[in-house]
Amino acid sequence: MLPVAYYIGLSAVLFTIGALGVLIRRNAIVIFMSVELMLNAANLAFVAFARNFGEMQGQLFVFFVMTVAAAEVAVGLALIVTIFRNKQSIDVDQMNSMKG
């Protein structure tokens, strides 16, 4: 196996790209995809450390993260659909009022 630092480095790069996507994009769906990318980067670090220490707990944690991500996507996309129905746009710049 390669040193675990390689995988953690890749995970850090992917996480940074995801964070940049959240900061610089205006489309709510692309922002949401960037959040998924960040979750994925964290999962990669979990699996790499699980392999490094020979412990299964890291992989189990990834399993739970995936479940939470699936639930989050279902609710988040329902929110985006509702926002689009109210505003005819999913541009986050236009979501500046607390009441639809």
Add this chain to the structure above:
Amino acid sequence: MTIDLILFLILALVAVVTALSMLFSRNAVYAALFLILNFSTVAVFYLLLNAPFIALTQVTVYAGAIMVLFLFVIMLLGAEETGGMQRTWWLQPAALVSGAVLLGEAVYIILTQVTLLPSAVSPSTSFGTPTSVGEILFNQYLLPFEVTSILLLVAMIGAIVLSRTKPRDRSGS
């Protein structure tokens, strides 16, 4: 070891390029497809890290179910045009600076702390197989597993409630 390294570098290049393409893509459908490619590449990394069960879960749940949901919503809303970057003038430089700081911190920590890690143990033959995952999941992590089912139920109800049209909207007001 060198074959491992070459494989890792190629896959890492694919992962980073697809992530960047997702970030800069003008079309939301292309962004979603690039993200699917990225998830598949990460699944190959999981295979390299002796996690076959997690790798296949990644393909079915992430690259399959979640991204199909994304594509479905993009096409349902007709929101393929993503409308570019932030318009506020200071936001993009600020984002780039904070991203660079984040990456710099991570690289610094990896470079300084990596020598403290113990070297990789050689895993047992059952490491990462569905059998061993299931054994731990249903013995040690039974309660979190059950709580997860409640979480999925809540998400299901939440999605239905949120996307439901109100009766007064349907009567054509």
